[in-house]
Amino acid sequence: MPETTTTTSPICAENYRFLKEYVYRESGIVLDDDKHYLLEARLLPIVQQSHLASLDALCTALRNHGDPPLHKRVVEAMTTHETLFFRDIAPFDALKTEILPPLIEQRKTTRKLTFWSAAASSGQEAYSLGMLLLEMGLSGWNIQILGTDLSDQILARAREGRYLQIEVNRGLPANYLLKHFERRGLDWQIKDHLRNMVRFEQFDLRKSMRTKGPFDIIFCRNVLIYFDVETKKKILQELRGALFPGGYLILGGSESTLNLDNEFRRVPAGRTVFYQAP
Template identity: 55%
Template sequence: METLAEIFTDNYRFLQQHVYSHSGIVLDHDKHYLFESRLMPIVRQLGLGSINDLCSLLLKTKETALGRQVVEAMTTNETYFFRDPAQYEAIRTVLLPELRQSKGDQKKLRFWSAASSSGQEAYSLAMLLLEEGFGDWNIQIYGTDFSSQVLESARTGKYRQIDMNRGLPSPLLARHFRRSGLDWQVSDRVRQMVTFETLDLRKSLRTLGPFDLVFCRNVMIYFDTQTKKNLIQELHGTLFRHGWLLLGGAETAFGAEQWFDKQTVQGATLYVAH
């Protein structure tokens, strides 16, 4: 008997192809648990019987909004404040002192959180900059993501209590957040430093830069080799010379040596643009 979360082979292939063609993200043959955990909420929301019913509906109706909802559900990553503390420590102790010296006359810095999800990475950077005395600089932080749904959440700057416990030092909570009902909301001062927009990282990124630092964490792992190579080149094109690219802890940059110097600072791996 078919269970709610069981996916027929043909439907599994259809979902793989659907996610790949709309996002470039490659989902292997052993990701049943991921499809189940991400798609069952949509199945329940629509009052359907199973993921196979969801596939039938997608095939039958060619419903664009539903197709996008499925892709977004499969491509959204959970994140938290100051994820990978070594990277923030490298920014604090090396990059920011360098930028304070090299850009002290113009006092303008630009940063990009390329897969910002619900915004914690971009807001973490904004808080770090305020804590390090860049409050009177012209700071622009862009947060982009494939999913418009998570960006809506990011723009509000509201987080559940459990999110506030994760990674965020309590003194920063006290200085940069306020209560908003049962949730917490990041201060207007921090929110003003960050702008969120939807973006597909497979498209040309050259018009976005130049940035002093780009976070592109936990994105590359989902792309095929050619898409990774293209993305590395495109990311290089968005950075100032000597700008930093930071990837996720488990990621490596394919062909990056052509465009970047790989360095280790404070235990964090970073790529410095040639």
């Protein structure tokens, strides 16, 4: 079969509008009119792997609805976000020094704590939380950490718990690496004592969260920025309902509940802000 030559010519305006609507319909993510570069960066590899001629040809294939795996790959490409161990360290510092100590005191009878990394991506956030809790001496507790994401492909990586050298170089303290990882060829594998603390499953944040939780603390960082106002409000309402009374929501540094959900109480903690459920 002759090889298809992929071109990198700009996508036409009509097809850009189609992809914007497609991504919004399938994931809820809103793409601004100036995000052509993001579409190209995320989707050109799929164009090449699928032996299509261009992004416009990809749009034609999506319109024909004849290739379910292709649709899934496009959605996963557009919803996978960069993450790293102990990203934006301030929330982890505040958890360790201000939020968790009184919570641990409250739970010293049941010795159980529940956490949710709601946009887990390849797992670094959930595993970072697990390492923090182990370093705080909670190895004998019933610690339940749930990590969810829309992408099955990225969750497979999270479950495997195997990371490149460059990934563990970004944000992970050397003593944590030596204690909680083991070398596997050129990569680093999370040890079972940490990997067994975290459970990963596929979940769409636009869906009802009534079957989730309740949780003591929910991480939902750098996700709301991609949704429109009404979707943000719905997600925040669902997250609030998934927390224990008095539980905490952690958002990204540029995110807030302001004008979206007035039920949360803003709680300054260290160099960051937590949002406490009533």
